[in-house]
Amino acid sequence: MAGTSKASRKERDVRIATKVASNSIRDLLSMHATCKGFLEAGTSDAVYQHAMMWQIxxxxxxxxxxxxxxxxxxxxxxxxxxxxxxxxxxxxxxxxxxxxxxxxxxxxxxxxxxxxxxxxxxxxxxxxxxxxxxxxxxxxx
Incomplete structure (x- = not known):
């Protein structure tokens, strides 16, 4: 991604993490372990706002x-x-x-x-x- 700015990559990662969190907390935690970018994105308020609760x-x-x-x-x-x-x-x-x-x-x-x-x-x-x-x-x- 040569032309992608750091901010837009972070926004993309937050959107992905939000989508994952709304389906499965376990998958979100697994995603945190994959790379630093997803770890940072996964701690965003938007992710916690949409996380699926009924699995806990x-x-x-x-x-x-x-x-x-x-x-x-x-x-x-x-x-x-x-x-x-x-x-x-x-x-x-x-x-x-x-x-x-x-x-x-x-x-x-x-x-x-x-x-x-x-x-x-x-x-x-x-x-x-x-x-x-x-x-x-x-x-x-």
């Missing part, structure tokens, strides 16, 4: 904050990955017992376009009749 077991690393899976999930949440935000919201709501934070995260994921989060938020809203005033107006479509 939720319960196995819930409270192990130093495990790679947990750090990966946290980075996805920071990058705005709606599926990761949904998982974090469910973790907060059910396992940690922080209902308020869980509801806020579910609302955030729903606002980012995650349909499942919208349904879950609505169901939890209906179940928690005592707190309805607190959550009124959180979701605005």
């Amino acid at each position: 077991r939720l319960v196995s690393f819930l409270f192990c904050l130093d495990r790679p899976q947990r750090r990966f999930l946290d980075r996805c949440v920071e990058s705005g990955n709606a599926d990761a935000i949904l998982r974090q919201g469910l973790t907060e709501y059910f396992w940690i017992g922080r209902r308020g934070i869980g509801m806020e995260l579910l609302a955030r994921a729903a606002m980012d376009g995650n349909v499942e989060s919208g349904y879950l938020f609505a169901m939890f809203y209906c179940v928690n009749a005592k707190k309805k005033k607190k959550w009124k107006g959180v979701l605005k479509w």
Whole structure:
């Protein structure tokens, strides 16, 4: 690629890494090992924003904050990955017992376009009749 600038190569690598991450986290990690360019591209926020979440077991690393899976999930949440935000919201709501934070995260994921989060938020809203005033107006479509 004689005429390709470094910036356009990086953009291309980020697009490739994003596509790979949206299909398989394992493939993304394998891609990181292939070359320095893909390693750098694979750590882009765009990649974490589109990474596939449902291949990671939720319960196995819930409270192990130093495990790679947990750090990966946290980075996805920071990058705005709606599926990761949904998982974090469910973790907060059910396992940690922080209902308020869980509801806020579910609302955030729903606002980012995650349909499942919208349904879950609505169901939890209906179940928690005592707190309805607190959550009124959180979701605005």
